[in-house]
Amino acid sequence: MVRRRTILCSGGAVASGLTLPGFAAPASDEASNRPDGFLATDRTSFSVDGESQYLAGTNNFWLADVWTTRDEVDTMLDRATDLGLNTVRTWAFCAGRNGHCFQPSEGEYDESAFEHLDYVIEAAADRGLRLILPLANNWGAYGGMEQYVEWSETAEKHDDFYTDLETRQLYRDFVETVVTRTNSISGVPYAEDTTIAMWELGNEPRAQTKGVDVLGDWIEEMSGFIKRLDPNHLVSTGMEGFYDGDGDDWLRDGSQGTAYVDHHRIDTVDACSFHLYPDHWGVNPEYGTEWIEDHVRDGHERVGKPVYLGEFGIQVDRNASDARQQIIRRNSIYDTWYDRLDELDADGGVVWQLTLKKRAPYDDGFYVFPGDDRTIRRIERFANRMDAESGRPLHADWKRRRARRN
Structure with missing residues (x-):
């Protein structure tokens, strides 16, 4: 079939040099604090121009949402x-989703959504931040893989996403559109922008009905595809880190169709990704500490690549009578996990998630709001430790620059 590839324009405002409502003018070179050098790897470590770099961060899924x-x-x-x-x-x-996102319908792209992503990238660059950008979703939110399956004339179920020719082409088309884009604000091609730390093939990909080999073939093909489009940036899987036969429980028996070690051994995958959610997985936080230890050790020793904890969280019910005790428990667990990441020389930890007070109606129990001071202190302390161990710390430079602004 002939693949449509249509850009839904935003009225020509950018092309004509006008500024869209609420859309910032291009940042000047003088104002930019864009990170120097691409994030790279040096055996089992991240590096920038040969100097070590540790990632301390937060998730914020709605940041690049066009409604933000x-x-x-x-x-x-x-x-x-x-x-x-x-x-x-x-x-x-973002695929489908009532027609206002990156790909509102099959093969059609919304320029205003991409302009918003341009803004997010440039705003991060102005602060010296780097971005990890997943390119698809295992889950239904923001369309997900099931939206690709729905668009296909030959796919039927979720895991057909990995094998169906049409869904694979839809994914490649979208990936190429993103990775080869030029930022409408800065004029910097995404593939040449040091603000982007790495691409993730997806958010938490699983192939429960197709199995480990099928997902491995897909990872190998798609990571190689991105590397050909953009040899400058790192690529990882974005997976949760479930094992293939390293234990009897569902996190380790291969039932999720992922193989933490073998899938990250693929040559065109640069770093090992894993996530941690004891509350969702039905395990205790002590198991979470073991999960960290196993993944950092296996990533460094068996795979031989950097390892980052791309998502983690402990759930809190703020409406419960014991909410305060739940928060105290969460803080204690975060202390333990952050300490183990540091002690094991893990290459990054990215909490789920710092957010704003106005997002309270959407709290899934994992949000960290302004005012959660004791939790925030844990996040800041880890950031300062990673900053001190990195060859290119950013924190002090940002504070000096912001002081000059104010």
């Missing part, structure tokens, strides 16, 4: 930089 205002982007990124974080992980995907 530029003021919200700036406020959120200011929070991250004020805490000394150097990394933010946010979605670079």
Whole structure:
């Protein structure tokens, strides 16, 4: 079939040099604090121009949502930089979703959504932050892989996403559109922008009905495809880190169709990704500490690549009578996990997630709001430790620059 590839324009405002409502003018070179050098790897470590780099960050999935205002982007990124974080992980995907996102319908792309992502990238660059950008979603939110399956004339079920010719082409088309884009604000091609730390093939990909080999073939093909389009940036899987036969429980028996070690051994995958959610997985936080230890050790020793904890969280019910005790428990667990990441020389930890007070109605129990001071202190302390161990710390430079602004 002939693949449509249509850009839904935003009225020509950018092309004509006008500024869209709420859309910032291009940042000047003088104002930019864009990170120097691409994030790279040096055996089992991240590096920038040969100097070690550790990632301390937060997730914020709604940051690149077209409904998010530029003021919200700036406020959120200011929070991250004020805490000394150097990394933010946010979605670079959206399919379907009532017609207003990156790909509102099959083969059609919404320019205004991409312009918003341009703004997020440039706002991060202005603060010296790096971005981890997943390119698809295993889950239904923001369309997900099931939206590709729905668009296909030959796919039927979720895991057909990995094998169906049409869904694979739809994914490649979208990935190429993102990775080869030139930022409409800065004029910097994404593939040449040091603000982007790495691409993730997806957010938490699983192939429960197709199995480990099928997902491995897909990872190998798609990571190689991105590397050919963009040899400058790192690529990882974005997976949760489930094992293939390293134990009897569902996290380790291969039932999720992922193989933490073998899938990250693929040559065109640069770093090992894993996530940690004891509350969702039905395990205790002590198991979470073991999960960290196993993944850092296996990533460094068996795979031989950097390892980062791309998402983690402990759930809190703020409406419960014991909410305060739940928060105290969460803080204690975060202390333990952050300490183990540091002690094991893990290459990054990215919490789920710092957010704004106005997002309270959407709290899934994992949000960290302004005012959660004791939790925030844990995040800041880890950031400062990673900053001190990195060859190119960013925190002090940002504080000096922000002081000059104010």
